Structures are given as C-alpha cells and as structure tokens.
Amino acid sequence: MYIRQTTLFSFEEIISFQQETKLEMIFSQLDISTLASSIRKSSSEKGPKGYDPVCLIYSLLAMQVERIPTIKDLVLKLKENPILRYSCGFEVLGKTPSESTFSRFLEKLAESNELETLFHDLVIKAKEQDIIDGNNVSIDSTKLNCYEAAVPKSKIIDDGTHPNWGMKRDTNGNNIRWFGWKLHILCDCKSELPLDIKITPASVHDGTVAIPLIKQFKNHYKNHFNTTYYSMDSGYDYDYIYNDIVNKFQGIPIIAYNPRGSYAPPEGLDEDFDPIYSAGYKLVYWRKDSDYIKFRCPHAVGRCNCPHGMTWCSNSNYGYTLKLNYKENPRLNGYPLRSSKQWQKQYNSRTSVERCNSRLKEYLNTDNIRSKGIKKAKMHALLNCIVLISGTIALNIKNQIKKVA
Structure with a gap:
C-alpha cells in the first residue's frame, strides 16, 4: 500500500x-x-x-x-x-x-466610482516613479466587441448607454464593422500607458470625444500634469479641436491633416503647409514671436534667386515678411510647422496609443466584455488598465532592485 x-x-x-x-x-x-x-x-x-x-x-x-x-x-x-x-x-x-x-x-x-479612483491613483504613483511623463500624450479609439445580441439599426436605443453598430478603418484601409463599444484612450507617449479613458457606443465619432476626454483628464489630475503636445490621427482633424487645445488648454495640437476630398492644398499654402508668395516660392520660416510666427522672402535670405528680386513684393531692404497669429487658425497656420522635423517627431510618438491598445487587447482581456451595459463595459476596461499600470510599476521596482544589487 x-x-x-x-x-x-x-x-x-x-x-x-x-x-x-x-x-x-x-x-x-x-x-x-x-x-x-x-x-x-x-x-x-x-x-x-x-x-x-x-x-x-x-x-x-x-x-x-x-x-x-x-x-x-x-x-x-x-x-x-x-x-x-x-x-x-x-x-x-x-x-x-x-x-x-x-x-x-x-x-x-x-x-x-472607487475603481476609477484606484486607476487615477496608480497613474499618479507611476508619475512619481518617473515612469509616466505626461508632457506628450496621444489620443485614439479602439473597437470593443459586445456579447449582447446584435440588433438592427432601426431597433437600437440611441441614448448613449446602449451598444450599437460602428465602422472603422484598419491599418490597411479596410472598413471593419462591429457591434459594441469604442474605448477612447488618452495615453502617455513616454510610457505608453493609459492616463484616462472613455467608453462610448461604437457609432460615436472619434472627433466628438477628444475634447471631453481632455477635459476629463484635466479634471481628474488637476495640477499633476503639465501637458504640452496632444497627438492624434486625421480622424480628429477639426477646427474646434485645434482651437480648444491651443486656447483653452494652452497645448499644442499635433494632428494629421484630412483633405476630405480636396485635390489641392489650402489657398496660400503648398503641399507641406508652408506659406507661399506671389512668385510661387516658399516663404522661409524665420522665428516665433509670442503668438506670431514670422516668415521672410526666400530671395532676401539667400534661399532662391527670384528673377523679380526683393522689390517686386516689398520696398523694404529687409524683404517681404509675413506674420501669422497661430492661435487664430491653428489648423492651417499652427506651430510647430507641419513641415518641420519637430512636428514630425511629435506626430511619430502618436503610435504609442496604438501600442497601448494592442497590449490591452492582445496581452490582457480588454476585448472580452461579457457583461451588459456601458457601466460594466467601463469597469471591465478599468480593470485591465489597472493591471497594465500596476504590472509596469512592479516591473520597474524589480529592475531598480536588480540595478542596486
């Protein structure tokens, strides 16, 4: 035995x-x-x-x-x-x-509401450990499938709390349709961690959520973050988003231009969104003075040899100059210039939110909502965000202990 x-x-x-x-x-x-x-x-x-x-x-x-x-x-x-x-x-x-x-x-x-408070407390804890920076953030949405029974559009209750049909283009430009929700994330570009989220029905357009999400982010963290750059894709290319970020939040919008069917650049700008003058040459960016960005005649600064010289456009020995208040029309005359390396560098950081989405859905359980209602959908997303941030903090502490040892 x-x-x-x-x-x-x-x-x-x-x-x-x-x-x-x-x-x-x-x-x-x-x-x-x-x-x-x-x-x-x-x-x-x-x-x-x-x-x-x-x-x-x-x-x-x-x-x-x-x-x-x-x-x-x-x-x-x-x-x-x-x-x-x-x-x-x-x-x-x-x-x-x-x-x-x-x-x-x-x-x-x-x-x-305490689950959301726990999430925000973790974000602040990660910032105190210098994991999160918050100076550069990016915003995007991702689809969340709903396991409630799909219903025809005619029978959907459109009150903002019920799932519905949505459509989004994937990275290859293909249209994807789904029934459920959208998870909108405001993400830190340095750590690629979520700082704040919103859940909406799938049909809600991304552009309508950006400003409410930024307001929510500002209200939740008060003076913990001093955010400068807000990066987004062309789905957020609307005048009111630029204006609110610049004038209400004192930030800099870095948003891809959406031509919306137009075949030519806006009047007075070339394909790089730099201003041009009557001879067809690109004006040279000179400097920024307070709310104004200044451009000079390219012939005057030796960038081209205009057959008309400087006197054709200006009687001044300094040459023709153009000053634009970037706060009046930040979409077309924004700072930094769309053609600059600084703008492109900031826009490249926008992909951080895509990697954040990917981790939440591929390595955790975010795209697996089995409960009904928008409150439970948000609860489910918060649980996954909490796990992601808590795990990052734990790993950071472990690595620091290894370095000391």
Whole structure:
C-alpha cells in the first residue's frame, strides 16, 4: 500500500518560499482598501457575511491577467488551482465564490466610482516613479466587441448607454464593422500607458470625444500634469479641436491633416503647409514671436534667386515678411510647422496609443466584455488598465532592485 509522506511545511509556507508570482507582483502595488470598503456589506445589512471584497477584486484582476474568458471559467479555475486561490486571498482548503456571487459583486463594482479612483491613483504613483511623463500624450479609439445580441439599426436605443453598430478603418484601409463599444484612450507617449479613458457606443465619432476626454483628464489630475503636445490621427482633424487645445488648454495640437476630398492644398499654402508668395516660392520660416510666427522672402535670405528680386513684393531692404497669429487658425497656420522635423517627431510618438491598445487587447482581456451595459463595459476596461499600470510599476521596482544589487 502506498502511503503519502506528510510534509514538514504547510501549503502557505511552501508558497511563501517560492519566487514571487506575476499576480503577487501586480497585487503588491495596489491599495484596494478604500474600494473594498465602499463595496463591503455594512453591519446593519442582513444575510450572511459573504466573501471578502478584496478577494473578489483580486479574482477579477487575475481574470484579466490570465485572460480567463468568462466568470464561469474563473469560478472553475479558482476551484481547481490552489495557487490561484491562494494568490487571490481565499482559504486554500475553503470554498470559492459561485457565478451568482460574482454576478452580484459586479453589479456593485460597476456602480462604484472607487475603481476609477484606484486607476487615477496608480497613474499618479507611476508619475512619481518617473515612469509616466505626461508632457506628450496621444489620443485614439479602439473597437470593443459586445456579447449582447446584435440588433438592427432601426431597433437600437440611441441614448448613449446602449451598444450599437460602428465602422472603422484598419491599418490597411479596410472598413471593419462591429457591434459594441469604442474605448477612447488618452495615453502617455513616454510610457505608453493609459492616463484616462472613455467608453462610448461604437457609432460615436472619434472627433466628438477628444475634447471631453481632455477635459476629463484635466479634471481628474488637476495640477499633476503639465501637458504640452496632444497627438492624434486625421480622424480628429477639426477646427474646434485645434482651437480648444491651443486656447483653452494652452497645448499644442499635433494632428494629421484630412483633405476630405480636396485635390489641392489650402489657398496660400503648398503641399507641406508652408506659406507661399506671389512668385510661387516658399516663404522661409524665420522665428516665433509670442503668438506670431514670422516668415521672410526666400530671395532676401539667400534661399532662391527670384528673377523679380526683393522689390517686386516689398520696398523694404529687409524683404517681404509675413506674420501669422497661430492661435487664430491653428489648423492651417499652427506651430510647430507641419513641415518641420519637430512636428514630425511629435506626430511619430502618436503610435504609442496604438501600442497601448494592442497590449490591452492582445496581452490582457480588454476585448472580452461579457457583461451588459456601458457601466460594466467601463469597469471591465478599468480593470485591465489597472493591471497594465500596476504590472509596469512592479516591473520597474524589480529592475531598480536588480540595478542596486
């Protein structure tokens, strides 16, 4: 007869000797006490005490890390995997929550504002560790499929809280249609981490969300960030976005130009958006004075040999000059110039938001919303954002310890 030898240490003691797991590293950077307290059942409420909200929150975060598709699968994993059970704070030999327990908890979590507060606190923590900069940000949206039953457009409730049909072009220019939501992300270009998010029905145009998202970002963080550059693709190329960023937020919009069917550059500008004068030569950017950008005659500064000379356009020995207030029409006469290396450098950083989207969807569980309603869709996105930032902080601390050692 085979007799199993007893172990000297308990399961918990054996686990404590092991190398720190990925989940433990992520959880170590989270302070969810306030969030748990806001959801925990008060002493005046009747009924069984239930499971500790801390353990339930950890379980939902673990679900995103391990890319567990459904609550049913999460319940099964917790039953079968003692290490996962232990990492989430449950008794190793105790009971684990049922699907209905998680379902009720998700309802409470979706109604709480503390999950969003936890996300913002993590962002500030990452900034304090110099992981996040916030001087350059980029904005973009990504599609989120909805597992609610798709309905025809004629039967969609258009109140901003129900999923609907959306269409977006992929990187190859192909039209993609889906039923569900859009996740709009304001992302830090340095760390490629999300700083703020909004969820809308899929049909909402990207351009209408940019300014509300920036306002939300400013309100959430107050004086924590001094953002200069806001980079976006041509889907955000609207006058009011430029004007608000420049005049309301004192920032610099770096947005790709959308010709919208026109076959020629705007009047007075060449294909690089530099001003030209009557002889057809490009004026030379000279300098920026306060709100004005100054251009000079190319013949006067030796950039070309105009057959008419300088006197054809100006009687001054200095040559023809043009001054433009870039705050009056920042879309066409913005600073830095669209043709400059500085503009292109900032625009190239826009791809940071695409990599942020990719990590949230390919390495985590963002594109796997199984709950109904816009509040639960946002809750799901926040859980994934929290995991991404917390994991980055934990990895940064680990690397710093290695350097010291």
